[in-house]
Amino acid sequence: MSNRIDFFQPVENTLALPAATILVLLDGSLCPYLEPIEIVYSEYPEFGWAKLAYNPAAYAGGGLISIEDIEAELAIGKSICIRQIYNNSAPDVLICSVPIFTGKIESVETSIGADGEKVEVTAMDFSASLKRITVCGRRVRCEDGSSVFVEDLDTIFNEDGEGNAAVESAENQGNSYTVFAEESSARKFWSCAEATEYLLCEYLTAGDLQRPAIEQLQSLTENRIVSNLDVTGMSLLEALHHCCEEAGIKFKFAARFMQGAAGEAIVFYKGGAGRIVELNCQRAGQRFSISKTNVSKLSVRKSFNVASEVTATIDLETPYLFFDYRVGDRVTSGADGRDVLGTRRDNKGICRIERVRLDFKNQCTNLRIVRQRDVGL
Amino acid sequence: MEAKWLKDSLFNGFTSNGWKLGLVLSQGWFWYRIAGVMVLYCGQSMEQIDFANILTLAAKDAGQIQPPVYVKHESGSTYFYVVRMVNNCGDEEQTMSAAVKISLGDDGELKPPRPNGIFELTAKQSLSGKVRLLWFYYPLDQKSAPKSFNIYTNNGTGEVDYENAIGTIDYVGLRFYEYYSMELAAGEYLFAVRAVNAGGIEDESLVRICLGIDTASPQGIEILGSKAI
Numbered sequence: 116m117s118n119r120i121d122f123f124q125p126v127e128n129t130l131a132l133p134a135a136t137i138l139v140l141l142d143g144s145l146c147p148y149l150e151p152i153e154i155v156y157s158e159y160p161e162f163g164w165a166k167l168a169y170n171p172a173a174y175a176g177g178g179l180i181s182i183e184d185i186e187a188e189l190a191i192g193k194s195i196c197i198r199q200i201y202n203n204s205a206p207d208v209l210i211c212s213v214p215i216f217t218g219k220i221e222s223v224e225t226s227i228g229a230d231g232e233k234v235e236v237t238a239m240d241f242s243a244s245l246k247r248i249t250v251c252g253r254r255v256r257c258e259d260g261s262s263v264f265v266e267d268l269d270t271i272f273n274e275d276g277e278g279n280a281a282v283e284s285a286e287n288q289g290n291s292y293t294v295f296a297e298e299s300s301a302r303k304f305w306s307c308a309e310a311t312e313y314l315l316c317e318y319l320t321a322g323d324l325q326r327p328a329i330e331q332l333q334s335l336t337e338n339r340i341v342s343n344l345d346v347t348g349m350s351l352l353e354a355l356h357h358c359c360e361e362a363g364i365k366f367k368f369a370a371r372f373m374q375g376a377a378g379e380a381i382v383f384y385k386g387g388a389g390r391i392v393e394l395n396c397q398r399a400g401q402r403f404s405i406s407k408t409n410v411s412k413l414s415v416r417k418s419f420n421v422a423s424e425v426t427a428t429i430d431l432e433t434p435y436l437f438f439d440y441r442v443g444d445r446v447t448s449g450a451d452g453r454d455v456l457g458t459r460r461d462n463k464g465i466c467r468i469e470r471v472r473l474d475f476k477n478q479c480t481n482l483r484i485v486r487q488r489d490v491g492l
Numbered sequence: 493m494e495a496k497w498l499k500d501s502l503f504n505g506f507t508s509n510g511w512k513l514g515l516v517l518s519q520g521w522f523w524y525r526i527a528g529v530m531v532l533y534c535g536q537s538m539e540q541i542d543f544a545n546i547l548t549l550a551a552k553d554a555g556q557i558q559p560p561v562y563v564k565h566e567s568g569s570t571y572f573y574v575v576r577m578v579n580n581c582g583d584e585e586q587t588m589s590a591a592v593k594i595s596l597g598d599d600g601e602l603k604p605p606r607p608n609g610i611f612e613l614t615a616k617q618s619l620s621g622k623v624r625l626l627w628f629y630y631p632l633d634q635k636s637a638p639k640s641f642n643i644y645t646n647n648g649t650g651e652v653d654y655e656n657a658i659g660t661i662d663y664v665g666l667r668f669y670e671y672y673s674m675e676l677a678a679g680e681y682l683f684a685v686r687a688v689n690a691g692g693i694e695d696e697s698l699v700r701i702c703l704g705i706d707t708a709s710p711q712g713i714e715i716l717g718s719k720a721i
Contacts, residue, residue: 136630136666138612145612145626147668200611200630204538206572206591208633210611 137475138212139167140196141189149189149236151197154216154473156442158365159356161470162242165197165216169234182232186223193220195238196370196378199438214370215438215473217378219243240368241324241379245352248318253295256281262294269347270354276343278304290316292329305341307362308332311355315381318351325371325380335383336362359383367442387467387487389443394431394482395452409433411479413455426464427486429456436478444468446484457486464488494583497523509546523582528552531584532559533574538588541574552577567600605635607687609697615683621707623673627685631666638663638687642694643671648679652700654686663687678707 139149152166169185198212218238226233252266262285273279280303281296293309296302305313312329327335339362346354359366364383371380396410397403412432419426446466447458456466470483500510501520510516514524531549535541550557557575565571575590595603613627629638642657661669671685684700 136632138628145614145628145668147626147628147670200632202633205588205633206538206593208608208635210608210630210632212612 136200137215138198138200140194140198142193143196149195151473151475152235153475154197155470156367156472157470158367158442159352163216163218163240163368164221165195165218165238167195167197167236167238169236182225182227182234185225185234189220189223189234189236191220191223194218194378195220195236214372214378216240217370241381242352242368244323245355246350248351250314250318250346250349250351250354254285254287254313254317255295255297256283256285256300257297258300260285262287268295269345271347272305272310272341272344272358274343274345278302280305280309287316289321292316305344306333307336307339307341307358307364310341310344311336311358311362311383314346314351314354314358327381327383332383335364335385339363365443384443386443387445387465389441389445389467391445391447392440392468393449394446394456394484395449396455397452405434407449407452409437410455415457424488425485426461426488427457429466429482429484429486431482431484433480433482435480436473436475437480438473440468440471440480440482442468442471456484461486494578496584497582512546512549523580525578525582526580528580529578530554530557531576531578532557533576534559534563535572535574536570538572538574538591541572541588543574547573565594565596565600567596568598570595604691604693605689606693606695607636607638607689608632608634609695609699610641610685610687613683613685613699613701615701615703617703617705618672621675621705623676623681623683623703623705625671625673625683625685625701626668627670628668629663629666629687636689636691636693639690640688641669641671642686642688643673644684644686645673646682648677648681652682652684654684676705678705680704 137151139146139151141149148169148171149167150170152168154163154165155161156163169182195216195218196214197216199215200210200212203209203211216238218240220236221239221243222237224235250270252264253268253270254262254264256262260283271279279295280293282301282303284291285294287294292312293305294313308329311332315324315326341358341361344357344361346357349357355366363385365386366381366383369380369382371378394410395407396413397408410431411434414430415427417427444467446456446468448454448456450459454460458466464486466484466486468482469485472481474481497509497513497515500507500513500515503510503520505511505515505518505520510520513529515522517524529549529552532547533541533543533545534547547563548557548560559573571594573592573594574588576585576587578584597603608629608631610627610629613625616624616626618624625643627641629641631637640663641661643659643661644652644654644656645658646652658673659671661671681703682700683703684697686694686697688694
């Protein structure tokens with residue numbers, strides 16, 4: 116018997132990368148006729164969405180749905196989950212999948228023309244649900260520990276600079292969280308973490324969206340106090356944005372692999388304080404290697420935005436579809452390659468990923484990176 | 493030199509690893525493989541690779557590596573081998589990317605390569621009492637290309653009969669595949685789909701799906717009353 120072993124060399128020189136393969140689940144069931152065109156992950160106010168196309172060619176069966184009936188099948192509000200396929204047991208083979216996008220169908224565009232019949236579906240992440248909820252009223256803690264929702268009052272945290280949160284938390288629909296205090300009872304200041312938790316617990320049903328514990332939020336916001344924040348009449352998304360802005364943090368939505376629990380989570384983070392990823396471009400004259408170059412196109416716009424302290428915006432494309440860049444990642448360049456992002460020249464600034472677009476049609480990933488003054492991370 | 497090899501140095505290099513790495517030549521004082529080296533490890537599974545003991549080693553640019561002759565490979569067993577590179581200073585890479593699985597059949601020979609198992613098998617009862625099976629095949633890291641898929645069932649009783657396929661669907665590429673059964677009587681049915689290559693060798697997947705067939709029509713409702721609102 117010959118135990119011949121083929122080695123995988125650490126440096127890959129060929130471009131023979133397989134096209135990314137993903138699965139689409141419609142309301143939890145395998146959907147053979149939808150294929151993704153693009154997936155976008157972004158920050159406020161865009162957030163995440165996916166565009167998919169009806170493609171009968173991807174399906175070998177005969178039970179196809181006609182374009183006239185497609186709207187009944189792809190009804191608005193149905194859940195869409197896009198999963199990436201991977202081998203979970205190398206060197207053996209055990210094909211598994213991990214969710215990379217979860218959302219609900221927001222629109223279906225159907226057209227019949229010279230180019231043929233076309234159906235495009237757009238699914239939005241949980242931000243679309245939060246946009247539809249309007250913040251109003253206050254939940255007030257009663258003396259006996261119960262709480263009551265008062266619609267007529269405005270939702271103002273620490274009104275006129277005075278604390279108006281109840282000292283003790285209240286129970287409501289299985290959640291225990293800080294609510295507003297009665298006029299005559301003891302009060303304390305709302306922290307950004309408590310205000311954020313109040314909004315999430317008050318307006319969302321438990322299990323709809325995974326969220327971090329209050330202790331994690333307090334740590335991330337460094338226990339900052341809210342100053343006279345009026346969110347009355349705002350959408351829940353906008354209200355959360357204002358709370359996070361006060362605390363100097365951001366939030367995004369992410370797909371989670373959880374059986375029997377919410378498939379989406381809200382993730383709070385500090386821009387640029389996440390993990391560090393490298394984007395490299397070889398120097399001119401070197402032999403091209405995809406292990407050393409993951410930038411194929413790049414454009415830089417320099418400007419100065421005083422409010423956000425952004426000094427440059429960089430649009431970048433990778434030579435292949437890469438799934439693992441995330442919004443909030445900090446970007447650097449290796450010492451061996453070109454300093455195309457300017458991270459080595461400008462040691463007073465940081466570069467962070469603001470938007471990620473997975474382009475399945477052209478099999479590449481587009482990144483929007485912003486360079487900003489170091490905010491003391 | 494990596495801390496991993498220091499215990500071999502403590503015994504003047506007179507250890508199994510020390511002999512293979514050449515540490516014994518300097519009584520454990522110096523790293524002798526200044527050109528770098530490849531080392532081979534073995535285990536019963538990827539989680540049980542014995543990285544404490546080097547099986548054998550080869551030059552850094554060697555195209556192949558062979559386990560020592562004293563390593564026995566028993567019939568009906570599976571072995572995993574991992575190769576790691578060690579640099580000129582004795583630092584070892586920490587990846588598992590260069591790994592291979594060796595499965596031996598009952599005859600002691602290497603098992604023939606098989607296609608991958610199918611993925612995301614779903615079953616649904618159609619209006620006519622037939623069952624529609626839908627699955628996906630992904631050729632990631634496949635050892636042998638499939639030619640077709642065999643469909644098996646238990647016909648409503650017992651275990652799945654893997655001896656007699658009830659249908660065959662040809663493989664035509666990276667697509668979704670479906671199969672419609674004959675009209676079935678009410679009961680609980682098990683279905684399984686296996687990919688089969690040109691040599692007639694099937695994947696060894698035991699994935700199956702259970703579907704209850706209900707042929708009874710739902711009872712009509714009685715309208716107790718109605719009013720305009």
